[in-house]
Amino acid sequence: MTDDELDQRVRAAVLSEQIDTARLEHSIRARIRRPRAPRRAFVAAAGVVLAAAGGLAAYRTFFRPQVPLICVAAAQDHQREIVNGEPRPWLSDISAIQSLAEKQGVPASAVTALGTTGYRLERARLCFLKKQIFLHLVYTKNNAEYSVYLRRPSGLFNDSVRGEETLAYFETSRVTAVFASHGADALAFARAGARVL
Amino acid sequence: MPHLGSLLRVARRLTVESASAEDLVQETMLLAWRGFHGFQTGTNARAWLFRILFNAFYAEGRKAQRAPLPVATVVEARLQEAVEIREALQALPIEQRTVLLLCVVEGFTCREAGEILNVPIGTVMSRLSRGRQELRGRLAPTRMKAPKAMEAKGAVG
Numbered sequence: 001m002t003d004d005e006l007d008q009r010v011r012a013a014v015l016s017e018q019i020d021t022a023r024l025e026h027s028i029r030a031r032i033r034r035p036r037a038p039r040r041a042f043v044a045a046a047g048v049v050l051a052a053a054g055g056l057a058a059y060r061t062f063f064r065p066q067v068p069l070i071c072v073a074a075a076q077d078h079q080r081e082i083v084n085g086e087p088r089p090w091l092s093d094i095s096a097i098q099s100l101a102e103k104q105g106v107p108a109s110a111v112t113a114l115g116t117t118g119y120r121l122e123r124a125r126l127c128f129l130k131k132q133i134f135l136h137l138v139y140t141k142n143n144a145e146y147s148v149y150l151r152r153p154s155g156l157f158n159d160s161v162r163g164e165e166t167l168a169y170f171e172t173s174r175v176t177a178v179f180a181s182h183g184a185d186a187l188a189f190a191r192a193g194a195r196v197l
Numbered sequence: 198m199p200h201l202g203s204l205l206r207v208a209r210r211l212t213v214e215s216a217s218a219e220d221l222v223q224e225t226m227l228l229a230w231r232g233f234h235g236f237q238t239g240t241n242a243r244a245w246l247f248r249i250l251f252n253a254f255y256a257e258g259r260k261a262q263r264a265p266l267p268v269a270t271v272v273e274a275r276l277q278e279a280v281e282i283r284e285a286l287q288a289l290p291i292e293q294r295t296v297l298l299l300c301v302v303e304g305f306t307c308r309e310a311g312e313i314l315n316v317p318i319g320t321v322m323s324r325l326s327r328g329r330q331e332l333r334g335r336l337a338p339t340r341m342k343a344p345k346a347m348e349a350k351g352a353v354g
Binding site for chain 2: 003006007010011013014015016017019021023024027028029031032037063074101
């Protein structure tokens with residue numbers, strides 16, 4: 001049998017099969033008219049975003065990282081000594097403050113560096129926060145008072161500025177720093193301070 | 198809807214069951230509908246549709262049918278040869294079967310079949326040759342000798 005003969009028989013055999021396309025055509029037309037369903041990938045992506053948002057909200061609600069206790073102590077100290085004005089002995093001479101800083105392992109240049117950020121150094125003293133000694137500096141800007149607690153690097157925090165508006169903290173290779181205020185933007189001061197310390 | 202019958206006929210020889218064939222053709226037509234902007238006016242629309250069909254078939258990893266199609270217990274004698282040929286065709290490897298369907302049944306040239314299947318024309322020709330050869334071997338010798346007599350009776354078609 002030649003190729004042509006074989007082809008003819010194959011063609012005839014296949015074409016003899018009954019093909020009913022009416023039902024198929026009907027369902028295709030129905031699907032074309034139907035609004036296109038959102039793509040699975042889009043639905044999956046939306047699901048992931050929603051789950052992430054939910055997870056973040058839950059994390060913020062239930063597992064929000066605690067403010068380090070040392071910062072809580074700093075805020076309480078600021079409340080007592082600056083807001084309430086409880087009497088304490090203070091140094092106001094810049095040379096004396098720098099000398100005090102050096103004795104505590106805080107570079108004297110750190111004290112003046114903070115003064116270059118638009119905040120004015122008013123006074124200083126030593127204080128204890130959770131049994132750790134800190135140099136407590138008080139700066140002012142626009143009639144608001146800010147407490148800055150410095151000590152030599154202690155590994156308490158990591159290097160990025162953290163916290164919130166009235167209580168912020170960070171650590172550099174030169175100092176550990178906590179910034180506190182009462183109704184003023186301590187976080188902005190901390191960010192400016194992190195750039196110069 | 199043009200070419201629907203041809204597409205369904207080929208799909209039925211590719212897929213395991215007729216429902217899968219209908220799904221495949223339905224998917225093909227929907228893809229064509231959505232991708233109609235990709236069709237170049239003046240080119241072969243039928244070949245374009247078949248290319249979509251085969252792309253969809255391979256993309257979905259559909260199982261090629263190997264088992265013979267069910268045959269009715271009582272088959273009229275005049276249709277028996279057609280059934281046997283379809284079964285023999287169905288038993289061929291899918292590459293050979295596909296080329297036979299496109300070139301022999303649907304009338305595409307080897308070049309067009311190559312474009313539809315995205316294979317070189319030489320591959321199409323060799324698959325066609327091997328497919329014919331294997332088909333001859335699978336068909337019963339009596340059937341191979343009888344076609345003219347059966348055709349004379351209008352047995353096939």
